[in-house]
Amino acid sequence: MGMRNISDIIEQYLKKILQSSEKGYIEIQRNELADQFQCVPSQINYVISTRFPLEKGYIVESKRGGGGFIRIQRVQLPKQEGGLEFILRTIGEEIDQNTAEGLIYQLRNADLITEREAHMMRAAVSRESLIMKLPIRDRIRASLLKNMLVALLSKQKEGS
Secondary structure (H helix, E strand, O other): OOHHHHHHHHHHHHHHHHHOOOOOEEEEEHHHHHHHOOOOHHHHHHHHHHHOOHHHOEEEEEEOOOOOEEEEEEOOOOOOOOHHHHHHHHHOOOOOHHHHHHHHHHHHHOOOOOHHHHHHHHHHHOOOOOOOOOOHHHHHHHHHHHHHHHHHHHHHHHHO
């Protein structure tokens, strides 16, 4: 089995379990997956970074410990009504900086916010702005993000 081959197989496997996931995300352990596919853990990293990029609507979070615990989440931004509610549900009670930036990136890509709005939102939710300890920081970030989106996206509904 060649390098490319194994990457394709791992990608297909991850996409399949992601599709059948009720939660919209999967959590995997890098070492376990490497054992399963009889490859080195760096191969798993390679597949995840190249096949699950933000541009294609994936948010990848690495959690510390446990042999490289990784969460892959699919983010789809529905353009129909109820899109805002969906986004607010996706944010939830707390959100880390990488996930927040991924969401802002997706919103910008879907043309739901302007470049300028995206810049302002990124600045507002950055850890440099939120000078407080976790988990409070992630809760405040989620709240800020939700309030900004309600203000921005509700305004667009009235105008359209």
